[in-house]
Amino acid sequence: MTELRIAIVGFGKIARDQHVGAIAATPGATLAAVASRNASLPGLPHFESIEDLLEKGPPIDAVSLCTPPQVRRAQAAAALAAGKHVMLEKPPGTGVAELDPLVAMAADMKRTLFATWHSRYASAVEPARAWLAARRIVSVHINWKEDVRVWHPGQAWIWEPGGLGVFDPGINALSILTRILPKPVFVTSAELAFPSNCQAPIAADLTLSDIDGLPVTATFDFRQTGPQSWDIVVESDRGRMTLSRGGRRMAIDDEAVAEAPDEEYRELYRRFVELAATGASDVDLAPLRLVADAFLLGRRNVVEPFVD
Incomplete structure (x- = not known):
């Protein structure tokens, strides 16, 4: 090779x-x-x-x-x-x-x-997708909260136009969401919290749906201290499925059924080598479109300044 x-x-x-x-x-x-x-x-x-x-x-x-x-x-x-x-x-x-x-x-x-959407390559994402494909989904909630000072220390670009703010990690959740759900979703409303000294949001609450009216909500926050949360909870007609640890752990009604170490980036490069062998491309913009629509539809609320 x-x-x-x-x-x-x-x-x-x-x-x-x-x-x-x-x-x-x-x-x-x-x-x-x-x-x-x-x-x-x-x-x-x-x-x-x-x-x-x-x-x-x-x-x-x-x-x-x-x-x-x-x-x-x-x-x-x-x-x-x-x-x-x-x-x-x-x-x-x-x-x-x-x-x-x-x-x-x-x-x-x-x-x-x-x-690339590295979170799609988390170990429990594909098992979750397969499990949901055989069930009627009732509702979905995303809870994605982390401390920006821990994960993005001194990275001023994230607060500038185009830096996405809290959507930099939040888009990871949306990349998983758009992979595991059987139908496309779209944003119906958004509340965005902008620090008074920043051009990107520090927190956001989104409401989404699919063509059939599936209720989907998402809470993103860069101000989390203590335990960090990277969870997606799906209620179905046959139990609750929870993806946690950014997609590395899957539980059904609180019982773990899939969990593995983080090898997301190894899978990204395996895929890159595979694509480059034939010159094929892989460009899915669904997660980015959802973020763009959140900015289009979002109500902007000014909050206290952010100091790194």
């Missing part, structure tokens, strides 16, 4: 914590370089920007974009133009429409564009 030589672009917390180890553990993938203004990895070629990487770097086949979403569109276009396969960290961009030209460009270049 020919190794897929990958460069990571943007070397922050998520790249260090997840991507480096996942690439090392994926057959057919190898980390060949890093491009980042602020960090490097000993023993690997390092470049200040993707432009320098593409012009002066070692031979590579693909880039994994781990930069803030505000700059990913231009970086992806540059990489595709240079004939590279592209993996996009979530969210894939700052808007929905900007992805369409990239999808077309990837097809023209016969290169892979992979818009």
Whole structure:
């Protein structure tokens, strides 16, 4: 098997914590370089920007974009133009429409564009999807609460336009929701809490539904202290299904039926290698569309300033 030589672009917390180890553990993938203004990895070629990487770097086949979403569109276009396969960290961009030209460009270049949703690869997500497929769903509630100071320390970009605020983790829940439910859902109303000094929300309450009127609610909050919550609870005609720990544990009526360690990013890179072998793309924008609609429909409430 020919190794897929990958460069990571943007070397922050998520790249260090997840991507480096996942690439090392994926057959057919190898980390060949890093491009980042602020960090490097000993023993690997390092470049200040993707432009320098593409012009002066070692031979590579693909880039994994781990930069803030505000700059990913231009970086992806540059990489595709240079004939590279592209993996996009979530969210894939700052808007929905900007992805369409990239999808077309990837097809023209016969290169892979992979818009990743790592939470869909959590171990209990597919068992949950299969369980729900055989049942009548009565209601769904998402409870996604975490401490931004723990998970995004000093990351000012998340509060800027396009940074998504609490929807940066919240979109993980929506990516699971749109995978496990048998029918598409849409936003019907939203309440968004914006700190007075920020351009993105720190908390949000969403109401959603599907074409049949299924009641779906979601609560996202970046101000959680103490225990963190990444739960989706589904009431059905044959019991309650709870996905917890971000999709790694599934319980039926409080009895665990599926649980495994976190290997989401390994599965992402396994999929990336598989896609790149044929130049196929995988770009599902359903979670991003839900966030965009929440901003369109959301009532904006100003709350106390956020100080990191």
